[in-house]
Amino acid sequence: MLRDRQEKRLKEFIDLCRRRGMRVTNQRLEVYREIAEDLDHPSAEMVYEAVRKRLPAISLDTIYRTLDTLEEFGLIFRVDEVCPRAHFDANMAPHHHFFCIRCGKVLDVPNVWEDSSHILDKVSGYGRVKSVNLQIRGVCNNCQNIPEKTMEKEKNHAKHQRD
Ligand SMILES: [Zn+2]
Numbered sequence: 001m002l003r004d005r006q007e008k009r010l011k012e013f014i015d016l017c018r019r020r021g022m023r024v025t026n027q028r029l030e031v032y033r034e035i036a037e038d039l040d041h042p043s044a045e046m047v048y049e050a051v052r053k054r055l056p057a058i059s060l061d062t063i064y065r066t067l068d069t070l071e072e073f074g075l076i077f078r079v080d081e082v083c084p085r086a087h088f089d090a091n092m093a094p095h096h097h098f099f100c101i102r103c104g105k106v107l108d109v110p111n112v113w114e115d116s117s118h119i120l121d122k123v124s125g126y127g128r129v130k131s132v133n134l135q136i137r138g139v140c141n142n143c144q145n146i147p148e149k150t151m152e153k154e155k156n157h158a159k160h161q162r163d
Pocket residue numbers: 100101102103104105139140141142143
């Protein structure tokens with residue numbers, strides 16, 4: 001089921017690239033695939049770590065540039081409403097994000113408004129709107145089951161492993 005969906009998304013991606021006049025390169029495909037398959041909205045560094053396993057010669061700089069290109073062509077977007085570090089999303093259907101203030105996870109929330117035109121009407125005098133975001137912050141179900149003290153320890157541990 002999941003595989004089918006991923007395959008479908010990749011095919012759509014290639015179609016869309018052609019229609020928008022963007023050349024489909026292996027690098028772009030691999031970067032996109034990583035974002036489309038990772039439901040956690042990966043950051044550029046996370047994409048880099050994963051893509052490097054398949055394309056060992058790729059640099060972080062290339063990842064940044066590829067992400068910029070994909071964003072420019074409207075194939076992915078940056079989720080940066082709350083997080084200081086940008087996360088990337090290949091789900092272009094209207095939806096919102098739930099940011100967990102404890103673990104930093106970014107979860108997809110279904111769209112709550114059918115029609116955002118009334119919002120656009122109200123803000124049209126300020127400039128051209130590119131996107132409208134609902135900011136949802138909270139503690140995810142997973143973190144709610146973990147006492148705060150344990151959480152802190154895990155966070156520090158994870159940080160040490162990364163350094
Ligand atoms: Zn959490």
